[in-house]
Amino acid sequence: MSGTDYSYDEQGQFFPIFIATIVGIVTIPLTYTVLKPSSDPGATAPRIKTDYRPEHADLIDIQRKAQKKKERKLKRILTVVAGWATMAFMAYLIYVTARTIPKIWNPYDILGISDSASEREIKSHYKQLSKKYHPDKAKPDPAKNETLETINDYYVELVKAYKALTDEDIRNNFIQFGHPDGKQSFSIGIALPKFIVTDGNGKYVILVYAALLGVLLPYLVGSWWYGTQRMSKEKVLIESANNLFREYDEGLEEGGIVSALSTGLEFQNALKGDKAESGLGKLETRILAEGIATPLAGGLSTKDRTVLEDLDGGARRKALALLWAYLGRVELDDPALNQAKIEVAPIAHALNTSFTAIALAFGTTAPILASYLTGQNLLQAMPPKASPLLQLPFVTPAIAKAIEGDSRTHLSLQDYMALPEAYRKKLAVGKGLLTEAQYNTAMSVAKQLPRLQVEKAFFKVTGEKYIIPSSLVSLVVKGRFIPPGSQDIPEVNELDLEDIDPDEDDLDAILGRKKKGVKGAKPEEEKIIQPPLAFAPYFARDYSPRWHVFLTDSKQGKIAVPPFTFTTFDKPIYDESGKPTFNMQTLKAQFQAPPQAGHYTFVMHLICDSYVGFDTKMEVTLVVDEASKGADIEADDDISEPDEDSIAGQMQAMKSGVAAPPKKKKNKPESSDDEESNTEEEVEDTSDTDTDTDEE
Amino acid sequence: MFGVDWWGLALPFAYIAVLLGALVTFSSMSRKRRAAKSANLAPWFPPHLQRNIYLSLLHLEPEEGKEKAPAVPDSIIRAALLRRAVEDIHRIIQIRSAKQACSTLLQRGSVGDDLWQRFERAEKEMEEELRDVVTEVSKCSYPELGPSIFQSANEIAAGTLLRKKLQDIQSQAPAEKEWWERRRASIQSEFMKELEAPSKGGSDDDAVLVNGASNTASIRKKKGKK
Numbered sequence: 001m002s003g004t005d006y007s008y009d010e011q012g013q014f015f016p017i018f019i020a021t022i023v024g025i026v027t028i029p030l031t032y033t034v035l036k037p038s039s040d041p042g043a044t045a046p047r048i049k050t051d052y053r054p055e056h057a058d059l060i061d062i063q064r065k066a067q068k069k070k071e072r073k074l075k076r077i078l079t080v081v082a083g084w085a086t087m088a089f090m091a092y093l094i095y096v097t098a099r100t101i102p103k104i105w106n107p108y109d110i111l112g113i114s115d116s117a118s119e120r121e122i123k124s125h126y127k128q129l130s131k132k133y134h135p136d137k138a139k140p141d142p143a144k145n146e147t148l149e150t151i152n153d154y155y156v157e158l159v160k161a162y163k164a165l166t167d168e169d170i171r172n173n174f175i176q177f178g179h180p181d182g183k184q185s186f187s188i189g190i191a192l193p194k195f196i197v198t199d200g201n202g203k204y205v206i207l208v209y210a211a212l213l214g215v216l217l218p219y220l221v222g223s224w225w226y227g228t229q230r231m232s233k234e235k236v237l238i239e240s241a242n243n244l245f246r247e248y249d250e251g252l253e254e255g256g257i258v259s260a261l262s263t264g265l266e267f268q269n270a271l272k273g274d275k276a277e278s279g280l281g282k283l284e285t286r287i288l289a290e291g292i293a294t295p296l297a298g299g300l301s302t303k304d305r306t307v308l309e310d311l312d313g314g315a316r317r318k319a320l321a322l323l324w325a326y327l328g329r330v331e332l333d334d335p336a337l338n339q340a341k342i343e344v345a346p347i348a349h350a351l352n353t354s355f356t357a358i359a360l361a362f363g364t365t366a367p368i369l370a371s372y373l374t375g376q377n378l379l380q381a382m383p384p385k386a387s388p389l390l391q392l393p394f395v396t397p398a399i400a401k402a403i404e405g406d407s408r409t410h411l412s413l414q415d416y417m418a419l420p421e422a423y424r425k426k427l428a429v430g431k432g433l434l435t436e437a438q439y440n441t442a443m444s445v446a447k448q449l450p451r452l453q454v455e456k457a458f459f460k461v462t463g464e465k466y467i468i469p470s471s472l473v474s475l476v477v478k479g480r481f482i483p484p485g486s487q488d489i490p491e492v493n494e495l496d497l498e499d500i501d502p503d504e505d506d507l508d509a510i511l512g513r514k515k516k517g518v519k520g521a522k523p524e525e526e527k528i529i530q531p532p533l534a535f536a537p538y539f540a541r542d543y544s545p546r547w548h549v550f551l552t553d554s555k556q557g558k559i560a561v562p563p564f565t566f567t568t569f570d571k572p573i574y575d576e577s578g579k580p581t582f583n584m585q586t587l588k589a590q591f592q593a594p595p596q597a598g599h600y601t602f603v604m605h606l607i608c609d610s611y612v613g614f615d616t617k618m619e620v621t622l623v624v625d626e627a628s629k630g631a632d633i634e635a636d637d638d639i640s641e642p643d644e645d646s647i648a649g650q651m652q653a654m655k656s657g658v659a660a661p662p663k664k665k666k667n668k669p670e671s672s673d674d675e676e677s678n679t680e681e682e683v684e685d686t687s688d689t690d691t692d693t694d695e696e
Numbered sequence: 697m698f699g700v701d702w703w704g705l706a707l708p709f710a711y712i713a714v715l716l717g718a719l720v721t722f723s724s725m726s727r728k729r730r731a732a733k734s735a736n737l738a739p740w741f742p743p744h745l746q747r748n749i750y751l752s753l754l755h756l757e758p759e760e761g762k763e764k765a766p767a768v769p770d771s772i773i774r775a776a777l778l779r780r781a782v783e784d785i786h787r788i789i790q791i792r793s794a795k796q797a798c799s800t801l802l803q804r805g806s807v808g809d810d811l812w813q814r815f816e817r818a819e820k821e822m823e824e825e826l827r828d829v830v831t832e833v834s835k836c837s838y839p840e841l842g843p844s845i846f847q848s849a850n851e852i853a854a855g856t857l858l859r860k861k862l863q864d865i866q867s868q869a870p871a872e873k874e875w876w877e878r879r880r881a882s883i884q885s886e887f888m889k890e891l892e893a894p895s896k897g898g899s900d901d902d903a904v905l906v907n908g909a910s911n912t913a914s915i916r917k918k919k920g921k922k
Contacts, residue, residue: 210714214715361796361801
């Protein structure tokens with residue numbers, strides 16, 4: 001009886017469970033990813049209301065739809081459906097297959113007494129039963145389908161059970177092995193149906209196994225690995241990123257960046273085969289024709305023109321020509337070309353993101369700004385250095401020129417909208433200009449655009465009065481969304497301009513803000529307000545505007561603090577009826593102060609990457625005081641825990657940018673005149689209320 | 697007793713063989729591919745024209761029918777070498793400014809590995825190139841050039857850059873001039889109109905106005921000429 005023998009799952013009772021589990025492991029997380037509310041801003045963000053339809057709106061709509069379809073994760077949905085179907089089928093199989101659960105031998109059940117019965121009760125009960133069921137006494141009852149044999153068997157069972165509960169040995173056996181006779185044979189089941197191991201099927205099983213391990217697994221791992229290697233962090237092909245890096249040059253301007261973007265490999269894929277050359281001649285004559293507002297219709301400068309003409313034919317040249325056609329809003333009179341023209345813009349926009357990252361790594365201000373401007377131009381389909389008025393519906397280069405008059409500098413949207421209503425209208429409406437209805441549409445759009453007007457920008461260290469060297473400084477930018485042409489703008493409330501620290505005891509708020517500062521400064525408040533999607537009627541994607549704040553050093557022409565990106569805000573921008581609320585928005589960016597005391601003058605750039613001409617550039621001065629100044633204030637503070645001032649601990653705190661916990665007191669009494677130890681203590685102070693009251 | 701069932705064992709052995717074979721093939725193929733790829737990496741810089749000129753001047757082939765190659769004057773060789781050094785300076789500046797950016801971008805995963813490989817190769821090439829230039833200078837007939845060649849080259853490079861920028865700015869001048877001319881004309885014509893409209897009255901105020909107009913126009917003109 002002893003020994004091990006394998007039993008296969010002949011009835012197929014475990015196999016479905018096994019399969020259902022495996023499928024479930026894959027399907028359930030996938031289901032979550034499919035059903036999870038989309039993070040795509042296009043789904044939830046409000047839109048700028050207008051009934052304006054640009055030329056070829058149908059083509060743009062087709063591309064938007066195609067993109068949505070692509071993003072709908074059709075494959076994933078199908079997998080999920082198949083997974084659930086499999087699981088349902090397996091559940092059905094489990095349900096249908098009668099389960100043969102081996103009955104556990106339980107002497108109490110056989111005797112029909114409770115588990116807690118004492119020995120005496122067992123004995124008396126057994127006597128009663130044995131009187132009744134002893135084979136000598138019991139008569140087989142045919143009505144109950146009893147024979148002598150079954151009666152006999154039943155009696156043997158009873159005796160066995162009784163013995164198990166009274167005899168010491170048997171009882172031990174029962175406790176140890178679950179059986180009165182001692183150890184029983186094992187039965188090891190394999191949850192595989194028997195056909196897998198039956199003779200003759202072995203080779204197929206090995207074949208399947210080899211295919212799984214030898215082909216499918218390497219394929220999956222390989223495709224994952226090369227997939228990650230193929231794309232850069234900015235989601236462009238790595239080779240395109242390499243090309244862009246090569247194209248980078250300190251003196252690059254917007255036009256040069258457009259030329260650089262055309263090196264992207266994505267264009268080669270989009271303009272495959274026949275498309276690489278077809279219509280190139282027509283395309284070039286169109287964009288190089290004489291323009292209205294610009295020397296050439298495509299809006300390219302003479303320099304850009306030579307770049308284009310020096311290129312060999314092929315996909316790159318066509319991509320560049322198409323890009324200029326898109327930027328110049330040049331009509332190409334050919335459905336295929338127009339389609340391609342719309343198609344290249346989102347690709348170029350993605351490539352431009354990569355270029356921005358590269359420019360940021362180089363750190364020179366001019367190309368960074370130029371690449372942000374190129375992003376704006378690509379979204380709004382405007383050539384470099386074109387009039388910002390082109391962002392309004394129905395405004396063509398000719399109309400923009402007529403409005404601006406013969407001026408050297410462009411009229412920004414907000415300046416134009418600030419003109420008196422009657423004069424503004426007189427400029428725009430007329431013969432060859434906008435009609436009354438068109439003008440009204442344009443104005444209604446302009447009055448909805450989110451322009452962030454900076455009211456105040458300053459530096460501070462949370463919970464401190466002075467900014468000491470190497471401390472974690474926050475750049476606080478206070479601004480209001482004032483759409484161009486807004487009237488009755490309320491005065492700035494002085495109280496709104498102040499940045500009040502959260503309660504020192506409110507650890508959550510402090511930590512919450514820290515976290516926010518570290519990862520791109522997204523407001524973590526419960527109510528997150530999304531700005532409306534960018535009004536970019538020519539761009540074939542939905543795009544949610546972003547605001548970038550960064551500091552540059554104007555003397556060196558280098559970037560000083562890399563950009564912090566803001567996509568959402570904590571206060572409503574518009575009320576229910578779509579009127580601007582003029583709420584004061586707070587943008588915060590944290591960075592490490594310079595290690596030496598002094599006055600540092602930075603140029604702060606606030607760039608909205610979706611609209612042309614909404615950028616803010618202003619000078620801000622960071623005053624870093626001597627470390628001793630910060631320490632003087634705290635000198636009264638007599639509670640000290642020098643142990644915690646170990647260099648390692650401080651370094652750690654400085655590095656991670658996380659403030660010391662509020663409990664931590666960090667002032668050594670002797671530190672006020674000791675320069676060295678001061679610098680060690682310049683960790684963000686969030687000491688608790690005692691310190692604070694001392695300060696005040 | 698030990699009757700080994702060789703046929704039965706064939707399958708496991710075949711399995712191991714296939715597995716090992718696959719691994720070996722994969723590794724050798726991947727190595728070969730990588731080697732081929734790094735050998736075929738596009739060079740960072742375009743062909744070094746100045747160096748080619750210098751070398752071809754140095755090793756001038758004799759013309760057909762003549763035994764000796766034409767003698768190249770030393771000054772020309774020196775000038776060619778200096779030109780070569782200037783180009784080297786351009787390239788070094790490029791490499792220096794790109795190195796930091798390239799390595800950070802590589803770490804972030806914004807650019808690919810082969811870009812870095814190409815970059816490193818270019819860097820090494822440049823080192824070799826500089827060394828070569830130094831040895832060439834010492835071979836040169838004018839040894840005083842030795843210590844100062846890169847300094848001069850640097851100045852030449854900076855000067856060229858500046859001149860190019862100046863040219864760029866000056867090339868905008870005609871367009872600007874034209875615009876100012878037009879602007880001045882339009883302003884003048886506007887003032888003339890204004891002058892004609894109320895001239896029926898013919899009061900003193902108008903005369904003052906005319907004076908003012910011509911003054912502003914002349915100021916604009918000066919500005920335009922700048």
